[in-house]
Amino acid sequence: MKRVFILVLDSLGIGYTKDSHLFYDEGSNTLNHIAEFCYKEKANFGRRGSLFIPNLTSLGLGLAAEAASGHFPLGLNKNTKIIANYGYASPISFGKDTISGHWEIAGVPVLYDWHYFKDKKYSFPNKILNEIVNINSLSGYLGNCHSSGTSIISDLGEDHIKTKKPIFYTSSDSVFQIACHEDYFGLDSLYSLCKVSRNIFNKSKYNVARVIARPFSGQNNKNYIRNSMNRKDFSVKPHDITVMKKLLIEKQGQVVGIGKISDIYNNYGITYSVKADGICDIFNKTINEIKIAPNNSIVFANFVDFDSLWGHRRNVAGYARDLEYFDYLLPKILSLIKDNDLLIITSDHGCDPTWIGFNHTRECIPILIYSNRKKNNYLGHSNTFSDIAQTLAYYFNLSDMKYGKNILF
Structure with missing residues (x-):
C-alpha cells in the first residue's frame, strides 16, 4: 500500500x-x-x-x-x-x-507574473470596480487599498455594517480580498460576490491569482473576529x-x-x-x-x-x-x-x-x-x-x- x-x-x-x-x-x-x-x-x-x-x-x-x-x-x-x-x-x-x-x-x-495591485491607496482599476458594483447592485464599496485584514476591518467595519458596502483590499500578493460581516451582509452573499468578482477578473487583462472571501463577526471594532473557518479562496485553475x-x-x-x-x-x-x-x-x-x-x-x-x-x-x-x-x-x-x-x-x-x-x-x-x-x-x-x-x-x-x-x- x-x-x-x-x-x-x-x-x-x-x-x-x-x-x-x-x-x-x-x-x-x-x-x-x-x-x-x-x-x-x-x-x-x-x-x-x-x-x-x-x-x-x-x-x-x-x-x-x-x-x-x-x-x-x-x-x-x-x-x-x-x-x-x-x-x-x-x-x-x-x-x-x-x-x-x-x-x-x-x-x-x-513561470510568469501574476498581476499585482501596487498602488497603496487606490489599488484597483475603476473599470473593474464599477463592473463589480453594477453586476452585484451594490451601493458602493469601502477600502480599495493595501492593508492587513485585521486593520481594515477595525477601521472600516462599522461603516460596512451601516452601509452594507463591502470592504475591498489587497496586499503585495496577487489578491483581491473582500471583507464582509457574516450577519449584516451574509456569508452566502459574500461568496456570491466573490464568485462574480472572480469571473470578472477571469475575463479581464488582469491575471489575479486569488479572490478571497474574508468574513468576520462581532458588533464593533473592539470585538471583530475574522472567521477563518468560513474564509474561501476563489483561485484560478493550475x-x-x-x-x-x-x-x-x-x-x-x-x-x-x-x-x-x-x-x-x-x-x-x-x-x-x-x-x-x-x-x-x-x-x-x-x-x-x-x-x-x-x-x-x-x-x-x-x-x-x-x-x-x-x-x-x-x-x-x-x-x-x-x-x-x-x-x-x-x-x-x-x-x-x-x-x-x-x-x-x-x-x-x-x-x-x-x-x-x-x-x-x-x-x-x-x-x-x-x-x-x-x-x-x-x-x-x-x-x-x-x-x-x-x-x-x-x-x-x-x-x-x-x-x-x-x-x-
Whole structure:
C-alpha cells in the first residue's frame, strides 16, 4: 500500500534565496529569526525560553535550515538523533505567494507574473470596480487599498455594517480580498460576490491569482473576529497537470485536501475537501484522514495559522508558540506511519515575523521526508520545489512530471 501525507507549515521559510534582493528580502529567515528571538528571551509571551521543537529537529529541520542559510537555529539541539530524510529547496516560480509555492510543490511552477495591485491607496482599476458594483447592485464599496485584514476591518467595519458596502483590499500578493460581516451582509452573499468578482477578473487583462472571501463577526471594532473557518479562496485553475491529478487519472487514486488546500488548487486534482481551522483542528482532521487513507492516496494539509495569524502580523511569540504546539502534537502522526507510507513536512514561502512590513519573504523551504524504511539521509539542495512532485511521481509509479527530480529513491 502506497500513501503520502503532506503537511505544509505555511510560511516556515529557512533562509533567504539567492534572488531575494529582487524582492527586498535579502537577510530574511523565518525559522532562524524566530529561534534567535526565543533564545534571547525576546519572545516570552505565552511561552518562555529557547524554541523547543525536538520532534521537528529530529526530522532534520535544524540541519535543513543550516544547509540553506549557513546557520543552525539558536537554541535547537544540534546533537539530536536524525530519524528522517532532510534537505531544502529554492523556488523557481516568479512569485513568493501561496499559490506559486503550492503549485510548484505539486509540479507546476508559476513561470510568469501574476498581476499585482501596487498602488497603496487606490489599488484597483475603476473599470473593474464599477463592473463589480453594477453586476452585484451594490451601493458602493469601502477600502480599495493595501492593508492587513485585521486593520481594515477595525477601521472600516462599522461603516460596512451601516452601509452594507463591502470592504475591498489587497496586499503585495496577487489578491483581491473582500471583507464582509457574516450577519449584516451574509456569508452566502459574500461568496456570491466573490464568485462574480472572480469571473470578472477571469475575463479581464488582469491575471489575479486569488479572490478571497474574508468574513468576520462581532458588533464593533473592539470585538471583530475574522472567521477563518468560513474564509474561501476563489483561485484560478493550475495551468498544467499536478502530481495529484496524475494520481487520480493514472492510478484512480484519492487526494484529500485539508484546510485551504482545495481552494489553492481550485479543487483541481482533489477528490474531496475537509474544512478545518486552527492548528489543533487541522491536526486532528489530518489524523482522521490518515487512519482511513486507502492505497494510492495523498492526504494534503495546510497549517495556515503560522502565516495568517503570526507571520503577517509580525508576532514572533505567537509563531513560536504554535510551532511548539505543532511539534508537541507531531508524534501522534509519526505513530501512524506504516512501512510504505511517506510523511512530507515542508512549506510554501517565508513570512519572517521579524522582517519589515507584513508581507511574505522570499525564502528556501525545508523538505523533511519521514519513512519507516528510508531515513537519516541528507537530500541536498533542490533547485525547485517541484522535486517533491517528481519524487511522488516516482513513488506512485506515475508518468514523469515536467519539472523536478526524484530526490529520495
